[in-house]
Amino acid sequence: MATQVLMPALSPTMEEGTLAKWLVKEGDVVKSGQIIAEIETDKATMEFEAVDEGIVGKLLVSEGTAGVKVNTPIATMVEEGEAADAAPAPAATKAEAAPAAVAAPAVSAPVAAPVAAAGWPHSDLPEGVPTKTMTVREALREAMAEEMRADPTVFLMGEEVGEYQGAYKISQGLLDEFGAKRVVDTPITEHGFAGIAVGASWGGLKPIVEFMTFNFAMQAIDHIINSAAKTLYMSGGQMGSPMVFRGPNGAAARVGAQHSQDYAAWYSAIPGIRVCMPYSAADAKGLLKTAIRDPNPVIFLENEILYGRSFEVPAEGDFTIPFGKASILRAGTDVTIVSFGIGLTYSLQAAEELAKEGISAEVINLRTLRPIDYDTVLASVMKTNRCVTVEEGFPVGSIGNHIGATIMQRAFDHLDAPVINCTGKDVPMPYAANLEKHALTTTAEVVEAVKSVCYR
Amino acid sequence: MATKKAADRPNVSKDELLKYYREMLLIRRFEEKAGQLYGMGLIGGFCHLYIGQEAVVVGLEAAAKDGDKRITSYRDHGHMLACGMDPKGVMAELTGRIGGYSKGKGGSMHMFSKEKHFYGGHGIVGAQVPLGAGLAFADKYLGNDNVTFAYFGDGAANQGQVYETYNMAELWSLPVIFVIENNQYAMGMSVKRSTKSTTFYGRGVAYGIPGEQVDGMDVLAVKAAGEKAVAHCRAGNGPYILEMMTYRYRGHSMSDPAKYRTREEVEKMRSEKDAIEHVRDLLLQGGLASDDDLKAIDKEIKATVNDSAEFAKDSPEPPLEELWTDIYA
Numbered sequence: 001m002a003t004q005v006l007m008p009a010l011s012p013t014m015e016e017g018t019l020a021k022w023l024v025k026e027g028d029v030v031k032s033g034q035i036i037a038e039i040e041t042d043k044a045t046m047e048f049e050a051v052d053e054g055i056v057g058k059l060l061v062s063e064g065t066a067g068v069k070v071n072t073p074i075a076t077m078v079e080e081g082e083a084a085d086a087a088p089a090p091a092a093t094k095a096e097a098a099p100a101a102v103a104a105p106a107v108s109a110p111v112a113a114p115v116a117a118a119g120w121p122h123s124d125l126p127e128g129v130p131t132k133t134m135t136v137r138e139a140l141r142e143a144m145a146e147e148m149r150a151d152p153t154v155f156l157m158g159e160e161v162g163e164y165q166g167a168y169k170i171s172q173g174l175l176d177e178f179g180a181k182r183v184v185d186t187p188i189t190e191h192g193f194a195g196i197a198v199g200a201s202w203g204g205l206k207p208i209v210e211f212m213t214f215n216f217a218m219q220a221i222d223h224i225i226n227s228a229a230k231t232l233y234m235s236g237g238q239m240g241s242p243m244v245f246r247g248p249n250g251a252a253a254r255v256g257a258q259h260s261q262d263y264a265a266w267y268s269a270i271p272g273i274r275v276c277m278p279y280s281a282a283d284a285k286g287l288l289k290t291a292i293r294d295p296n297p298v299i300f301l302e303n304e305i306l307y308g309r310s311f312e313v314p315a316e317g318d319f320t321i322p323f324g325k326a327s328i329l330r331a332g333t334d335v336t337i338v339s340f341g342i343g344l345t346y347s348l349q350a351a352e353e354l355a356k357e358g359i360s361a362e363v364i365n366l367r368t369l370r371p372i373d374y375d376t377v378l379a380s381v382m383k384t385n386r387c388v389t390v391e392e393g394f395p396v397g398s399i400g401n402h403i404g405a406t407i408m409q410r411a412f413d414h415l416d417a418p419v420i421n422c423t424g425k426d427v428p429m430p431y432a433a434n435l436e437k438h439a440l441t442t443t444a445e446v447v448e449a450v451k452s453v454c455y456r
Numbered sequence: 457m458a459t460k461k462a463a464d465r466p467n468v469s470k471d472e473l474l475k476y477y478r479e480m481l482l483i484r485r486f487e488e489k490a491g492q493l494y495g496m497g498l499i500g501g502f503c504h505l506y507i508g509q510e511a512v513v514v515g516l517e518a519a520a521k522d523g524d525k526r527i528t529s530y531r532d533h534g535h536m537l538a539c540g541m542d543p544k545g546v547m548a549e550l551t552g553r554i555g556g557y558s559k560g561k562g563g564s565m566h567m568f569s570k571e572k573h574f575y576g577g578h579g580i581v582g583a584q585v586p587l588g589a590g591l592a593f594a595d596k597y598l599g600n601d602n603v604t605f606a607y608f609g610d611g612a613a614n615q616g617q618v619y620e621t622y623n624m625a626e627l628w629s630l631p632v633i634f635v636i637e638n639n640q641y642a643m644g645m646s647v648k649r650s651t652k653s654t655t656f657y658g659r660g661v662a663y664g665i666p667g668e669q670v671d672g673m674d675v676l677a678v679k680a681a682g683e684k685a686v687a688h689c690r691a692g693n694g695p696y697i698l699e700m701m702t703y704r705y706r707g708h709s710m711s712d713p714a715k716y717r718t719r720e721e722v723e724k725m726r727s728e729k730d731a732i733e734h735v736r737d738l739l740l741q742g743g744l745a746s747d748d749d750l751k752a753i754d755k756e757i758k759a760t761v762n763d764s765a766e767f768a769k770d771s772p773e774p775p776l777e778e779l780w781t782d783i784y785a
């Protein structure tokens with residue numbers, strides 16, 4: 001009986017990939033475990049093995065095809081004596097259960113499509129500026145490379161940033177350009193290397209510390225807060241810590257409780273540090289360049305799911321985004337949705353759905369959480385009289401709580417409804433796909449919250 | 457390992473001995489005064505006195521050159537005075553006044569001097585070890601030949617980040633000298649009660665870092681060991697560990713009655729091993745100074761310390777605007 005070979009998911013967040021190379025041809029006899037193809041993800045080129053022995057029937061996807069969705073049939077395997085084009089067996093039901101659909105349910109937007117093609121009028125770039133399409137990953141890399149070219153005291157350190165080219169490929173190519181002195185592979189000792197980086201910042205350097213994920217930075221949080229954030233104050237202004245701590249933050253997909261946590265509210269509680277949480281590639285590039293130049297310690301919270309998404313980024317010049325300046329991704333009149341980072345994915349999807357029902361939502365991208373651009377939020381709320389906040393972090397002591405309290409104190413008379421905070425649920429992140437989906441905030445919840453504050 | 461014998465000592469000049477005498481005495485008198493001011497309520501919070509350990513910082517500073525850096529824990533007054541920071545600024549920080557090194561915002565445990573390359577003053581036990589290695593990382597990166605002295609106690613020597621740092625410091629050949637001030641008590645816990653393997657200098661072996669134990673009550677032995685360690689680091693050979701066997705005469709902090717050790721034990725150290733008395737004896741017995749010479753120095757030091765106390769009392773409290781400054785650069 002013929003069977004289908006499906007495009008495999010090769011990382012927790014992979015939704016599609018490039019079928020780089022077939023290592024077998026139709027009619028070949030393959031053994032179980034034999035490498036039959038090379039598949040490129042946005043992070044790496046992986047070898048793909050045959051699960052069962054058999055004969056290659058048809059190669060359904062040709063070499064070099066990009067954007068092949070996970071679970072797409074890429075070949076058929078037949079048994080001895082079967083015709084090469086024998087109809088495949090129960091693959092249809094398999095495809096229906098395609099894990100990609102549940103693995104990252106929050107991400108229904110086309111991943112590789114540029115912003116304009118996504119149908120959201122949410123470019124916040126200055127008009128008339130020539131742009132290029134790039135992924136968040138590429139934007140982060142370009143920001144670091146540009147700043148490292150401009151300032152010899154800037155260096156990158158972290159686990160796998162050098163020879164491995166980055167656990168998430170953010171630092172790909174930097175070792176080749178800048179050498180091992182400036183792209184420093186560290187052992188797996190977050191507490192130690194974070195301390196070394198803070199000391200180096202006092203010694204005249206501008207370190208960029210990459211945490212493989214911010215979950216691991218909890219090992220180092222003493223140095224981030226007690227050593228980096230407080231020293232300028234404790235020294236009466238004599239010495240600060242000009243440095244960046246960056247890496248993926250928040251939930252990826254199906255990686256469980258210890259690897260899925262949003263630290264936005266944690267770090268934003270601390271005076272002495274700046275906190276950035278970019279959404280788009282332009283945010284990522286402009287904010288990271290500002291962060292590297294900033295004389296203060298900056299927490300730069302990235303998101304693994306956003307790494308592979310493409311956006312428009314100014315093509316020329318020295319593009320930076322100032323801290324404390326929110327952008328309005330989508331103008332509206334009925335309600336203000338305040339979000340940041342991946343929360344904007346839900347916010348923008350919700351705004352699109354709400355528009356179909358005649359509700360005009362204004363979507364604000366905070367971009368930095370310390371400082372927060374209160375003025376933009378308050379001006380919008382004074383216009384719409386309603387507000388919903390959206391984030392993936394835990395509900396208690398969330399950024400949304402703080403925004404809500406601020407609006408209450410400074411714009412109480414403008415509110416026509418209580419502010420609703422859409423957040424992650426008050427539970428450790430579960431592994432099961434359906435539970436994980438509900439543990440995060442959802443587009444449906446944002447839509448419901450907006451309808452609630454609009455009394456619809 | 458045997459501690460340094462008198463016979464190993466380098467020849468030492470009268471001027472050097474007088475310098476060490478003066479510097480160690482300044483620390484002791486300063487700390488005694490700080491203890492008094494604490495008793496008067498002029499110094500608040502935590503105040504960890506360095507009395508008894510003076511030879512460690514004075515001996516190592518004698519081995520340092522301009523540009524070298526130092527960083528330590530919260531028991532930091534001695535380190536600041538030894539590297540040439542102004543006693544007035546240190547004392548005024550203890551009293552929380554605007555004339556203090558941190559404008560009164562740091563306190564006893566958190567003082568810094570960029571000018572003197574003193575990088576604190578850290579209240580989290582062991583944190584200064586990777587921070588110190590980071591200072592050395594910067595010097596190596598910038599291509600100068602400075603070294604960093606990272607001081608920590610026998611208590612910190614059991615922290616995990618110390619060993620993370622040992623590994624990276626040796627891996628990257630960082631010019632850092634790890635100075636373990638083994639005063640035998642981590643707050644109230646003796647080394648014997650906290651630690652099975654008590655030879656802290658030997659723990660570098662696992663990381664490829666050479667180390668030695670030194671009589672930390674003998675300023676000349678400290679200086680000699682410091683010079684050796686500095687030479688090792690400056691030549692690009694990576695880190696070095698010096699375990700200074702020393703003793704604190706006072707409690708861990710002002711509120712510590714030190715019931716975990718006997719009065720006899722303290723008295724024995726004071727009478728047999730005191731670092732200042734040791735240099736005093738060398739000066740007098742060697743005919744290098746007279747009683748009167750030393751009395752004159754005592755008087756001069758007393759005046760310096762009294763001046764610092766007066767300054768620290770007279771300096772105003774920081775204006776309220778200072779609450780909101782120095783949070784961001």
